[in-house]
Amino acid sequence: MPLTDNIYKPPLLFGNGHIQTIFPMIFRKIALVCYKRERISTPDNDFLDLDWSTAGNKRLAIISHGLEGSTQRAYVRGMVKAVNDNGWDALAWNYRSCSGEPNLKLRSYHNGVTDDLSLVINHAGQKGLYKEITLLGFSLGGNLTLLYLGREKPDPLIKKAVVFSVPCDLKASVKTLSKPVNRLYMKRFLLMLHRKIKDKMQVMPGMIDDKGYDKIKDFKAFDDRYTAPIHGFKDAYDYWEKCSSKPFIPDIHVPTLIINALNDPFLPESCFPVKEAATNRHVTLCMPGSGGHVGFISFNKKKLYWSEKQAVKFLNNQY
Template sequence: MPLLKNQLTTSFPFKNPHVNTIYKFFTAKDKPDYKRVRVNTWDNDFIDLDFLPNNSFSLIVLIHGLEGSSQSSYMISTANYLHNLGYDVMCINLRSCSGEDNNILKTYHAGKTDDVHFILKYVEENYDYQNIILSGFSLGGNLTLKYLGEYENQIPSVVKGGIAVSVPIDLTSSQAELSKLKNKLYMQEFLRTLKAKVNLKAQKFDEFNPDKRLIARASSFRDFEEIYTAPVFGFDSPEDYWEKASSKPYLKNIEHKTLLINAKDDSFLSIECYPYELAENSSNFFLLTPKYGGHVGFVSSFNDQSYWIEKQFVNFIQNELNIYA
């Protein structure tokens, strides 16, 4: 019965999910002094990893959300908090998200777990960590959950568990939610950078020749998946991509202790993204659904120093996984 009941106490106006979301997205403080490691991949590309070392035997891996990076405010806040407690932290910058375009036409998508597995194997083989906790936010959370279910029998033994925050575990219904008027501002911002990346890829690769008018007119994720994700990654359609990339079907396969935190007021998420029944009947899949928090927000006030989401990380890591720095 791993349904957790920890609640976030918020003040006006942070009971409004959009205030909570936007405030967190644009308030990054105390940028970490990351140590960057570039890892060459099997397909003549690279993935940039940003470390905050502490000489700990325990490493927390963080994966950002759509069009984020290690410099995203939620990544910075979580990385700093965990690092200050003595943990080593590693932020995975998904392909094309590290500040430099990657080498090949393919970048990343919500279900591309082969990159996650490659990086975890790299860390296992090149570092001396005894414990690794895999965690992610939004799209990165979907990657975390899908990986833990999809690769369950291949996961390196040093990986002890997972944490996922604000996760659209059902991409079909979540993209429909994001296409609603209430989320227009977020959709425009996501598409602004995605369109720029697609145009850049079209300039660099002759085999990729999308209609520039369609790119300019794209106003939804479906438009973008039809122009780029589906054809480039070999999906039959945007619907095929959403179905195959969603983490929800893999949750039942997860044997590592794993925590999912989805706020009930998250405007990005559909009702299908709250797997209460699965958590109620599981001994290792934990679900926490606070009333407030927005999408990757979880801010309590304008002078927020509560670190609510970061404390949930630590509570789970120490109390459920029994892992300390």
């Protein structure tokens, strides 16, 4: 599919990738989104919390959030409002331990939990209410979405997908996040993950601990100690290799739009899958010069961010 930048112009003084990344996290507020929560059981006797925003439409958008996010993040709520206003029901789901309550099992979530995503999709499809489902994903959720589409056998109801700020080469992205310029992001992620570890220590004492956690300074150390062994990977490198979506992009057969900003502070060059997109007629890669990581700030009367406008266009065959 042809590559495109689709011309995103950031507001004056908002062209810097770090500003684009941080500003929405702190200042963006989304009103008029009312969720109805549903808890579903997993095959391993755990649970997932799903947040629905519906209006009786026959089309559904399933939204997957980023690392240490939730359905309450502004970028999720903004997308929910955008699709609701354009004829789509929305289902935003929380990964295990991301809904405000620790999950019941030692396992948690990571870049490759396609089994949980598949469970959510199947649950929505079995309701018999929808003729079409679209997948939307941000950052980790974008990688997870691409991995599901390329590695698994997607549900026939899945007709389109749009993903943003995708670290499709996990090893390279981790290396970029470990750079001094990204130290604040890394410290914030590790602090939030530490809280999850502490919560899990209360739920299952003796099965997990945080002794020496202060020595963990990057995702390599965290994934070696927690993510990999808990989820059946040999080590961090094994986890990153098996859960990077980039090698599976050529195998995607659902119309898919990937939007990665060139000034995204989390994404190195290898996270822009130019070759993979160019050889797959089902995949469109959009690489605007600006946008940051899950940023794409816009100021307008409808309070829609540029990313939300692009998603709606793609979903409604106007792209």
